[in-house]
Amino acid sequence: MKWKEQILDLGAYQPGKSIEEVKKQYQLESIIKLASNENPYGCSPHVDEALKQMDSSFMLYPDGNASQLREATASHLGVDEKQLIFTNGTDELVQVISRAMLEPGKNTVMASPTFPQYKQAAIIEGAEVREVELVNGDHDLAEMLSAIDEDTAIVWVCSPNNPTGIYIPESEIRDFLRQVPSDVLVVLDEAYYEYVTDPYDSLSLIDTFPNLIITRTFSKIYGLASFRVGYGIASENIIQQLEPVRLPFNTNVLGQRAATTAITDQAFVEGCRKKNTAELEKYYTFCKDHQLDYFPSQGNFILIDFHLDGDEVTEFLLTKGLIVRSGKALGFPTSVRITVGQEEHNEQVRSAIKELITEKV
Known part of the structure; x- marks a missing residue:
């Protein structure tokens, strides 16, 4: 086969773990996916x-x-x-x-x-x-x-x-x-x-x-x-x-x-934007309280630097049923990108992060 030379060493896009994959791997019933920047509020009714x-x-x-x-x-x-x-x-x-x-x-x-x-x-x-x-x-x-x-x-x-x-x-x-x-x-x-x-x-x-x-x-x-x-x-x-x-x-x-x-339905869009902004502010406060570096975001995600191996942080959160994106694949090896979810989901993430950094101190 005469493939293009430039694709021979080119890897395919690797999506994050699916909900079913994480359920099976960790024997968990409840999974929250916050890895791909999807809208946690769904779409307009x-x-x-x-x-x-x-x-x-x-x-x-x-x-x-x-x-x-x-x-x-x-x-x-x-x-x-x-x-x-x-x-x-x-x-x-x-x-x-x-x-x-x-x-x-x-x-x-x-x-x-x-x-x-x-x-x-x-x-x-x-x-x-x-x-x-x-x-x-x-x-x-x-x-x-x-x-x-x-x-x-x-x-x-x-x-x-x-x-x-x-x-x-x-x-x-x-x-x-x-x-x-x-x-x-x-x-x-x-x-x-x-x-x-x-x-x-x-x-x-x-x-x-x-x-x-x-x-x-x-x-x-x-x-x-x-x-x-x-x-x-x-x-x-x-x-x-x-x-x-x-x-x-x-x-x-x-x-x-x-x-x-x-x-x-721009009313739905506006509602999602307001909730996202409010939840981001909670992440900012949490990061400041726990001396975690982050970038102020205008998206529906936040990149947090844990000064730890990003894969290690991601793996820990997976054991808690929380799917996030390791910064290693994104060019920030000590960081994790977290999609801003619904209020209760974000609280679970922050609780798990607090547990992780307490263990590492």
Whole structure:
């Protein structure tokens, strides 16, 4: 078999342990999953009603244009329908963008650590990956600009950043965009945008910077991770160039219906954001009380530095029925990333952490 050379040593994405796997391994009945930044409050109740009332025939292909979802999303965002592209989660959108622009001889610039699929997709396309280390959990935009040259095709900016949760201020991102060459595509990944407590109108940047695409998802605050619906917002020209790379019928009937309904229920979104912010504050207080380092987060997760082996901390919490994400796989080997759950779940996590650090003292 003549495989691409660049994929021979490339590992597949390793998801965290499933609830059933942990139940079986540790002989536990109750498991709380706080590893993948899913919405602990589920999705809008209107989604359940909409799915129950579906009369579609599953023998037919879905709407390849995602017309109803496109109309609802454009209306909510205040953009033209032709400025949108819908994909099977933003994972696929990362792949579509990379496939459209990257090849051997080209390079792409990104922060490190950040969302790992940017790098994965670039390697598959045979492009050079240029990583710029975070500074205090934040993008070093000046160094990222320095890494750009005539062979740079894409720059990735994740805000709020995964796994640190740091949100880039508007003044900084505008200054950055002014200095990026106009033939370099900037991808502003806003998967956690709806969790930001005081967001700026990033969509307005598209009118000023035609080389910008913003990506968002229905997997996080909308609580629709299993339906796999993500989308991008950009100039009509960028969308037209990306569409031929997108697979036909890539978003399914159920996902389109669920997302169309979810985006109309902004009261649910606001409620989730407020609860997330309140629960994050409790984590901050706990960390300060127990001398634990952390990054203030604008996402629905918190990265805590235990100054211990991240896998060891994760394993201890697993024995308590708490699934979290070790920082080792995220570029922070002594840290753990914890999804902010419901109030009682967070209390259980903090109680277990207190037990752990008491044992280590």
